[in-house]
Amino acid sequence: MDWFIAPEEYAARVIRVRAELVQRELDALVLFHPIRMAYVCGFHHLSTERPMAIVVPLDAGAGLGALVPHLEQEHIAAAHGVSRVKVYPEYPTGGTKHPMLHLADLLAEMGLARRTARIGYDSDGYLDINGYDGPTLSSVVMDGTETVPARDLIDRMRAVKSAAELRLIRQSCQWGNLAHRLMHENLELGRTEMDISLEASTEASRMMIATLGPTYRPLSMGWGMPALAMFHAGANTSLPHGLSNATGLRPGDILVTGAGADVGGYQSELERTMVMGEPTPEFVRHYDLMMRLQQAGFDALRPGRTLADAESDVSAAFVELGVPEMQRHHTGHGIGLEGHEAPFIDKGDPTPIVEGMVLSVEPGLYVPGLGGFRHSDTVVVTAGGVERLTYYPRDLDAMIVPI
Structure with missing residues (x-):
């Protein structure tokens, strides 16, 4: 069973990037974000305080360039299409030359140190993480070289998944389903959230x-771990992103769960609302509202509309059901190499809905003192609407944990 993106797909992605460079009249694209680097060449890595970058030149006869610290020298060798690597020593102990100046050298070696050059970037310099401090890209290029924001270039490509990406996301859904089932089967009174989650994930x-x-x-x-299942329980679930705690499960606890898996770097999202023992009428009422709201989200997604349109439909459903004050977040987000990525089902996102987009659909209700109610399913946009890729049961009977 293949679990990776083939070299041919990476090559096709670079061709698409270069076509976009032509449209934008850019001579190269410099990528600092690790996910965007991974997308164009498969360089999956751990970002630290040491700057790294991938350079995609317009010249179709040239390979990609890479800036890496010495400790990543062997790692970058596995990336696809990288033909020129600039390796710098550990910084600052390796010398007084800042790594971003080594990037300027790399650009010069690639013929991009010209006064007429226009270089796009996803960030004007390396990421502000792990205590990193350094100059911007625009400050280290040759005087007269124009640097141009182009963060959206890769993200627009990532928004619509290829057949290979969908295959990996479907596999992620399958393993997430298994992790959730194992967690579900181990739910017992007195056991803690962390204990059960760790056992199921392992x-x-x-x-x-x-x-x-x-x-x-x-x-x-x-x-x-490759597969992950987790949950939080009780009144803590009224916090949309509540944290797990060491309190044992009790009768009547509401559970908001989450599960997924990493297959080839691709992810999925499965969330369910459950209850320990027989549900109260108040639980049943809010559960029914949640199900109606999620269905409104499914129904709102179809080509020819925008994601803002879809969010407006869900907001209208909150109003029609008499609970507008309970809408605390947008309906969903993109899923792929990141668990949360653009685009977003949000009133502020005018992105057209396109066949092949993969999104979460997860409108939630949050009732202080009672708990949270949120199912999340991963869907792919089809010609006629959406296909639900996560297939764990959603009905109330399946979500009642016998005690």
Whole structure:
């Protein structure tokens, strides 16, 4: 079972980037964000205080350029299409020359140190993380070289998934489904959120690794394990992003769960609202409202509309159901190499809905003192609407945990 993006797809992505460079009259694109770097050449890595960059030149006869610290020298060798690598020593102990000046040298070696050059970038310099401090890209290029913001170039490409990307996201949904099932089956009174989540995630990851084989490796550096299931319980669920705690499960607790998996760096999102024991009438009422709101989200997504249109439909459903004050966040977000990525189902996002987009649909209700109610499903936009890729049960009966 293949779990990776093939070299041919990376090559096709670079061709598309170069076509966009022509349209924007740019001579190159410099990428500092690790996900955008991974998208164009498969350089999945852990970003630290050491600057790294990928340079995509307009010249179709030239390969990609890369700036990496010495400790990533072997790692970059596995990236696709990179033919020129500038390696710098550990900084600042390796010398007085800042890594961004090594990037300027790389641009010169690639023929991009010209007064007439126009260089696009996703960020005007390396990311502000892990205590990094340094000059901007625009301050280190040759005088007269124009640097141009082009953050959206890669993100627009990422918004519509290829057949290969959809295959990996579907696999992620399958393993996320397994992790959630294992967690569901281990829900018991007195056990803690963290205990159950860790056990289910570990077992699902073991099964995933055994199935995908010895060549598999997780590419999302932020994941602790390839497959993940987790939840938080009780009144704490009234916080949309509540944190787990060490309190044991009690009768009547509301649970808001989450599960997913890393397959080739691609992710998915599965969330469910559950209850320990027989639900109260108040729980049932809010659960029904949640289901209606999520259905409104599914129905609102179809080509020919915008994501802002879809969000407006869901907001109207909140009003029609008499709970507008409970709408605390937008309906969903893109999913792919990141669990949250552009575009967004939000009134402020005018992005046209296009076949092949992968999104979460997760309008939620949050009732202080009672709990939260949110299902999240990963969907792909089709010609006629959406296909739900996450397939875990959604009905109330399936969400009642016997005690």
